[in-house]
Amino acid sequence: MGPMSIEQQIRELEEEIKRTPYNKATEHHIGRLKAKLARLREEAEKQKAKAARQAFSLKKEGDATAVLIGYPSVGKSTLLNKLTGAKSEVADYDFTTLKPVPGILNYKGASIQIIDVPGIIEGAASGRGRGKEVISAVRVADLIIIVADVFNLHTIDIVKRELYEGGIRLDQKPPDVVIRKKERGGVRISSTVPLSIDEATITSVLKEYKIHSADVVIREDITIERLIDALAGNRVYIPSLTVVNKIDLMDVDVADAIKVSAEKGINLDLLKEQIYRKLEFIRVYLKPPGGKVDFSEPMILRRGATVEDICRKLHRDFVENFRYAKVWGKSVKFDGQRVGLEHVVEDGDIITIYA
Missing domain, CATH: 3.40.50.300 (P-loop containing nucleotide triphosphate hydrolases)
Known part of the structure; x- marks a missing residue:
């Protein structure tokens, strides 16, 4: 199939979605069409991406x-x-x-x-x-x-x-959906909130993404669009x-x-x-092993940052040679707790890194 036929399929799907009234009876049909459309668009993207060179990329500096x-x-x-x-x-x-x-x-x-x-x-x-x-x-x-x-x-x-x-x-926020693929057993859906879209719709969207057996846990009242976002993975x-x-x-x-x-x-x-x-900045303070905390020079990070982010900001060798860190502050159960690279820090934490 050439790129033209993908473009044509995309146009036909868009038309069909416009023509189809949205109601309970047509919902999973529309879900399937939307998922198919999203997949075709990704396909078209990939073909174009091969042809186009990246003209520029942003070099991130600062906090x-x-x-x-x-x-x-x-x-x-x-x-x-x-x-x-x-x-x-x-x-x-x-x-x-x-x-x-x-x-x-x-x-x-x-x-x-x-x-x-x-x-x-x-x-x-x-x-x-x-x-x-x-x-x-x-x-x-x-x-x-x-x-x-x-x-x-x-x-x-x-x-x-x-x-x-x-x-x-x-x-x-990213859709609160966890999809664990399995070898067999079909699609099992469990949700912690009442869902507006029905299971048939969810299953038909998954099928479009070639998922026929999976455990799906949904923790938000998800729309078809957000479900597709969760599956596409490139959002x-x-x-x-x-x-x-x-x-x-x-x-x-x-x-x-x-x-x-x-x-x-x-x-x-x-x-x-x-x-x-x-930008939701937080400030953390570094304490060298056996030394004093430097309160005059906080390290500025964004909410959700981990010990690994701190190591990267200091020097990438810190990640390679990392042994453990100790943390004092709101992110730990007790002061001086030992944590690993994936530990999420909070505003005002004090951190010592042992490498």
């Missing part, structure tokens, strides 16, 4: 990386310059500019890398205007900042949709902020967005604070 993403000429470069003092060319990008421009925002002791990437437009996820490369590059970001301006509010939803199509889930879950720029030129009413003027410096402090909050 966290935030990416400015939006249509061209909504003022991302100016915003980057104002937040970080980076020297980004303030001109309308044309699509040949593929070098992301990074700057560093130092705020409350955290060094936050902010990267301005080339503008994306409608159709980006399917390859318009180099959008595919931009979207696949930003998958590594810790925070996505969607930038629109007062004259282009409609672009917010378009950008969100393109990111969604590119497998990026904003402000969602990333990233927090986001929405920023509306050029508020000095016109006032607009937008829910859940931070209104700023990069040009006039309006609300930039608010934006910095929100970026900092969204």
